[in-house]
Amino acid sequence: xxxxxxxxxxxxxxxxxxxxxxxxxxxxxxxxxxxxxxxxxxxxxxxxxxxxxxxxxxxxxxxxxxxxxxxxxxxxxxxxxxxxxxxxxxxxxxxxxxxxxxxxxxxxxxxxxxxxxxxxxxxxxxxxxxxxxxxxxxxxxxxxxxxxxxxxxxxxxxxxxxxxxxxxxxxxxxxxxxxxxxxxxxxxxxxxxxxxxxxxxxxxxxxxxxxxxxxxxxxxxxxxxxxxxxxxxxxxxxxxxxxxxxxxxxxxxxxxxxxxxxxxxxxxxxxxxxxxxxxxxxxxxxxxx
Ligand code: 0GY
Numbered sequence: 001x002x003x004x005x006x007x008x009x010x011x012x013x014x015x016x017x018x019x020x021x022x023x024x025x026x027x028x029x030x031x032x033x034x035x036x037x038x039x040x041x042x043x044x045x046x047x048x049x050x051x052x053x054x055x056x057x058x059x060x061x062x063x064x065x066x067x068x069x070x071x072x073x074x075x076x077x078x079x080x081x082x083x084x085x086x087x088x089x090x091x092x093x094x095x096x097x098x099x100x101x102x103x104x105x106x107x108x109x110x111x112x113x114x115x116x117x118x119x120x121x122x123x124x125x126x127x128x129x130x131x132x133x134x135x136x137x138x139x140x141x142x143x144x145x146x147x148x149x150x151x152x153x154x155x156x157x158x159x160x161x162x163x164x165x166x167x168x169x170x171x172x173x174x175x176x177x178x179x180x181x182x183x184x185x186x187x188x189x190x191x192x193x194x195x196x197x198x199x200x201x202x203x204x205x206x207x208x209x210x211x212x213x214x215x216x217x218x219x220x221x222x223x224x225x226x227x228x229x230x231x232x233x234x235x236x237x238x239x240x241x242x243x244x245x246x247x248x249x250x251x252x253x254x255x256x257x258x259x260x261x262x263x264x265x266x267x268x269x270x271x272x273x274x275x276x277x278x279x280x281x282x283x284x285x286x287x288x289x
Contacts, residue, residue, distance in 0.1 A: 006255040007048040008247035012061065013259030017266050019063045020276060024283035026068040027176065027210050027243025030055055030085045031075070037084070040076030044127055047074050050247035052085035058246055059092075062262050068241075068287055070096040070151065071120060072249060073127040077103075079111060086115040094287040096120050096151050099143075101135050112146055117287050118174070119143050123154035123162065133165050144170045149286065155180045156191050163198060172204050172286070174241065177211035178232060183224045184217060187231050199236050206239040206286070207232055209268055209278070213248060213256040220256065222264055229268035237277050241286070242269075 032039065032049035039046055059067055067089065071082050077100040086095045095116040099108070121136050122128045140150055149172035154162055156179055166173055179195040186192070199205045209229035212222035233240050242265060244258050269275045 002046050004252055005045065005047065005249070006251050008050060008054075009255050009257050012058070012257045015062060015259040015262035017263050019262065019265065019279055020272075021065065022284075023064045023279035024066040024068060024241075024287070025059060025062070025064045025244050025246075026241040026283045026287070027070055027208050028055060028067055028246045029070055029072045029249065030081050031072070031247065031249070032081060037075070037078075037081035039074050040078060042076055042129070043074040045074055045250055047072075047249045048247065052081075052088055055085065055246065056089065056092075058244070058258060062244070062258060065092065066283070066288075067093045068096065068243065068283060069093055071098040073098075073122055074249065079116070083111060083114045083116070089115075091288075098122070099139060101138050105142075108142070108146060112148075116148070118149045118151050120151040120153065120176075123152065123158055127153075136165075137168070140169050140171065149174060151176060153177070156182055156195070159191075159194055159198075163194075166198075166205075167202060169204075172206060174286075175205065175207040177214065177245075178207055178209060178228055180211075180215065181228055183215050183228060187227050192228065196231070196235065199232070199239065203239070206241065206282075207236070208241045208243055209233055210241075210243045211245050212261065212264055213245070213251065213254070219254060220260055226264065226267045229264075230270070233269045233274055233278060237274055238282060240278050241283050242278050 030052050031047045033051050079097045082095050086093050096118040097116045098120050151174045153176040181192045212225035215225045216222045218224045269278045
């Protein structure tokens with residue numbers, strides 16, 4: 001592991017907020033273990049090993065029933081650790097893969113059988129070398145035929161340039177971590193409103209109201225991030241997902257207690273009806289239907 005990165009929390013609290021039965025952690029990762037599933041030689045960071053057993057133990061500890069496991073950049077386009085975790089979990093997990101444009105139809109079919117339902121396009125410059133948009137579009141057209149969707153990860157300053165491409169994608173598009181707003185700027189700032197407007201005019205767009213630990217300036221309990229997530233949950237209740245982001249790669253300043261992250265949920269989804277959509281109905285419709 002890179003020496004300045006923190007390992008995941010060793011003993012998260014049992015959340016005070018009891019999630020409803022059947023809840024889905026819709027953004028989490030498995031890393032390694034490196035001796036079985038080596039990290040990509042092109043990776044920009046080396047995480048701590050975060051194997052499937054630890055993820056499933058955390059799921060149970062926090063009271064969740066299912067996971068959506070997202071391929072992270074440190075594993076490149078080798079989805080072996082992800083597929084292995086999906087095969088172990090069976091119906092309790094679905095996956096989001098990262099694929100190279102020359103992947104075979106057979107390999108896509110095998111991933112589909114294992115539970116992959118989406119590909120991720122990463123535009124975060126500190127995490128990946130840039131991929132030409134035509135390459136992403138070629139992948140998009142192929143995976144659309146499988147009924148998969150696309151998860152995108154970018155930072156707020158890049159949204160304006162990306163919008164025409166994102167709106168041309170042929171599937172549902174899920175935006176990671178609320179498009180990574182600058183929480184110093186406030187919900188009403190044109191930068192966040194650009195993102196809200198995108199969801200308002202285009203029903204293909206969903207978002208994960210996740211990652212307060214990355215977006216917060218104030219730190220735990222992440223009060224400065226709550227208004228952004230709550231605005232999205234209340235405005236687009238049928239197109240929001242929630243996830244822990246365990247094991248929180250690249251965190252340097254603090255490592256969140258995953259139980260404390262769960263305790264943020266009733267602040268961003270204040271009614272039982274909103275919680276039911278955020279934690280169960282929406283992820284089940286997108287990943288398990
Ligand atoms: C996240 C966020 C990060 C990393 C990755 O693919 C990745 O490596 O997604 C990050 O550093 O912001 O969603 O896990």
